[in-house]
Amino acid sequence: MNRSRAVVLLSGGIDSTTTLAVAKHQGYELYALTFRYGQRHEKEIQSARRLARVFGVKKHLILEIPLHLIGASALTDDIPVPKDVPQDKIGRNVPITYVPGRNTIFLACAVAWGETVGAYDIFIGANALDYSGYPDCRPEFIEAFEKVANLGTRAGSEEGQRFRIHAPLISLSKKEIILKGISLGVDYALTHSCYDPDPQGRACGRCESCILRRKGFKEAGIPDPTIYAEEQQK
Amino acid sequence: MNRSRAVVLLSGGIDSTTTLAVAKHQGYELYALTFRYGQRHEKEIQSARRLARVFGVKKHLILEIPLHLIGASALTDDIPVPKDVPQDKIGRNVPITYVPGRNTIFLACAVAWGETVGAYDIFIGANALDYSGYPDCRPEFIEAFEKVANLGTRAGSEEGQRFRIHAPLISLSKKEIILKGISLGVDYALTHSCYDPDPQGRACGRCESCILRRKGFKEAGIPDPTIYAEEQQK
Numbered sequence: 019m020n021r022s023r024a025v026v027l028l029s030g031g032i033d034s035t036t037t038l039a040v041a042k043h044q045g046y047e048l049y050a051l052t053f054r055y056g057q058r059h060e061k062e063i064q065s066a067r068r069l070a071r072v073f074g075v076k077k078h079l080i081l082e083i084p085l086h087l088i089g090a091s092a093l094t095d096d097i098p099v100p101k102d103v104p105q106d107k108i109g110r111n112v113p114i115t116y117v118p119g120r121n122t123i124f125l126a127c128a129v130a131w132g133e134t135v136g137a138y139d140i141f142i143g144a145n146a147l148d149y150s151g152y153p154d155c156r157p158e159f160i161e162a163f164e165k166v167a168n169l170g171t172r173a174g175s176e177e178g179q180r181f182r183i184h185a186p187l188i189s190l191s192k193k194e195i196i197l198k199g200i201s202l203g204v205d206y207a208l209t210h211s212c213y214d215p216d217p218q219g220r221a222c223g224r225c226e227s228c229i230l231r232r233k234g235f236k237e238a239g240i241p242d243p244t245i246y247a248e249e250q251q252k
Numbered sequence: 253m254n255r256s257r258a259v260v261l262l263s264g265g266i267d268s269t270t271t272l273a274v275a276k277h278q279g280y281e282l283y284a285l286t287f288r289y290g291q292r293h294e295k296e297i298q299s300a301r302r303l304a305r306v307f308g309v310k311k312h313l314i315l316e317i318p319l320h321l322i323g324a325s326a327l328t329d330d331i332p333v334p335k336d337v338p339q340d341k342i343g344r345n346v347p348i349t350y351v352p353g354r355n356t357i358f359l360a361c362a363v364a365w366g367e368t369v370g371a372y373d374i375f376i377g378a379n380a381l382d383y384s385g386y387p388d389c390r391p392e393f394i395e396a397f398e399k400v401a402n403l404g405t406r407a408g409s410e411e412g413q414r415f416r417i418h419a420p421l422i423s424l425s426k427k428e429i430i431l432k433g434i435s436l437g438v439d440y441a442l443t444h445s446c447y448d449p450d451p452q453g454r455a456c457g458r459c460e461s462c463i464l465r466r467k468g469f470k471e472a473g474i475p476d477p478t479i480y481a482e483e484q485q486k
Contacts, residue, residue: 081322084315088361089368119364122404126360127322130353134323154404162403166396170356170388 023047023076023137024184025128030065032231033143033187035209036199038073040186041141043202048075049137051128055117056086061219065210072208077135081127089118101214101224121154122163129167129181138173144185145195160185192234200240207243220247257310257371258418259283259362264299266465267377267421269443270433272307274420275375277436282309283371285362289351290320295453299444306442311369315361323352335448335458355388356397363401363415372407378419379429394419426468434474441477454481 024046028034042048050073052066063080070078121144128140144155153159160183167181168174174181187195199206211231212221221228223246235242258280262268275282284307286300297314304312355378362374378389387393394417401415402408408415421429433440445465446455455462457480469476 079321081318083317085364087313087315088364117364118367119360119405122360122400123357123364126353126356130319130322130351130357133352153406153409156403156409159400159403162396162400166356166393166400169390169393169396171353172387175387175390 021045021047022139023049023132023135024139024141025049025051025132025135025137026075026141027124027128027143028052028066028069028078029143030062030069030209031143031211031227032192032199032206032209032234033145033195034066035069035143035204035206036195036202037141037143037184037186038069038075039199039202039204041139041184042073046139046141047137048073049131049135050075050078051124051131052078052080053083053085053124053127054080055083061210061212061215064219065208069208072205079131083123083127085117085120085123101222102229119154121152121159125163125167125183129171132181133171133173138179138181139184140167140181141184141186143187145187145192146189147191155188157185157188160188191237192230193237196234196238196240200238205243206235211244216247218247220245222246223248255279255281256373257281257283257366257369258373258375259285259366259369259371260309260375261358261362261377262286262300262303262312263377264296264303264443265377265445265461266426266433266440266443266468267379267429268300269303269377269438269440270429270436271375271377271418271420272303272309273433273436273438275373275418276307280373281371282307283365283369284309284312285358285365286312286314287317287319287358287361288314289317295444295446295449298453299442302442306439313365317357317361319351319354319357335456336463353388355386355393359397359401359417363405366415367405367407372413372415373418374401374415375418375420377421379421379426380423381425389422391419391422394422425471426464427471430468430472430474434472439477440469445478450481452481454479456480457482 024041026038026041028038028050050070054063132140146156164183173179211227213225213227214222221244258275260272260275262272262284284304288297366374380390398417407413445461447459447461448456455478
């Protein structure tokens with residue numbers, strides 16, 4: 019059994035949680051890395067904490083990164099989160115929820131932490147299909163970053179270690195991601211996708227992230243365990 | 253005159269200050285970016301603030317990055333800063349003051365901020381000669397990162413902009429860096445190099461950074477304007 023260590027970027031959503039399950043299934047000792055970055059809510063962090071516990075990660079590091087000072091984005095600014103965007107419009111262009119350079123910053127921190135703890139396998143739930151509008155979710159970006167990781171570290175450049183950036187979901191649809199997660203025993207009730215939950219932490223059901231989540235469960239033929247705020251109101 | 257915008261990584265030391273002077277001389281509108289990252293002292297931040305003012309930067313962003321949580325290093329941990337290392341031993345191996353992945357994280361933030369403010373020229377004072385022990389100060393690292401910057405951003409990948417990572421000091425010795433800065437009017441009395449200043453903020457004169465600084469001024473035939481703690485004690 020593989021007992022190498024892996025750093026897994028864990029936001030607490032469907033993609034990163036499935037990625038965590040993949041890394042666990044491959045036998046890695048798990049080091050989960052979560053970022054707090056001026057999100058409007060703590061719900062994502064709570065989900066990540068719970069998931070880290072459920073998956074028995076060796077260590078869970080939560081880093082505060084001031085992305086809101088760096089870039090303008092609906093995820094970190096006071097711009098309203100877009101709601102009810104037609105499905106066929108999602109992912110066509112770079113979405114308003116894009117945070118400039120986010121994955122570059124996240125991967126840079128993951129590699130730095132990986133060098134510190136001796137984890138040279140870095141897992142990211144980047145996905146080129148549903149989020150084609152995010153330039154830092156494409157395979158060529160991941161490849162280029164792997165090169166940077168190996169050139170920019172002691173481990174990669176001098177100690178004969180080799181960082182590998184794993185993006186196991188890169189070419190999967192949301193449906194395929196969910197089916198993969200289910201086959202690995204993921205309890206998606208523990209995950210959180212919504213960009214704009216209500217004060218009780220319930221998903222809005224109408225932001226891009228909720229729409230993609232619902233569509234994914236529907237297409238997978240799996241009941242979505244999420245309790246949406248709008249259903250409660252009925 | 254070039255009125256493009258440039259993000260300049262500014263620590264307040266000799267290299268980053270000279271880099272700021274180079275960018276100013278090339279006519280860029282300056283956006284200075286400084287990191288607070290668990291350093292033992294605020295002296296570097298103060299130097300950076302003063303320099304940003306003196307150079308008339310358009311904006312100075314100071315970001316708190318929890319590098320001390322990510323990696324072990326004498327710069328951010330409680331390991332004593334090495335003193336009185338023989339000059340010919342400095343830069344031979346990766347020094348204890350190496351912070352894993354530091355320049356990758358810094359450049360990632362610079363590119364993200366650059367995308368936000370429309371600054372596609374990123375300046376870093378990386379230097380391969382005096383600091384050959386830092387893997388993330390080598391030309392091949394800088395080149396690889398430039399590729400990441402262009403693949404991982406909206407500007408680089410969709411909007412026809414092209415990020416360029418400038419490392420104008422990459423092949424200069426400390427002596428050459430100082431001579432270049434002097435020719436551009438830099439007042440090095442405003443800069444700070446020491447890893448381990450005393451409570452009054454005076455440089456120790458004995459850490460690797462002080463030794464390289466003193467050697468640089470000596471070789472350049474320029475008086476070092478720094479007041480060292482040890483001299484005061486005499």
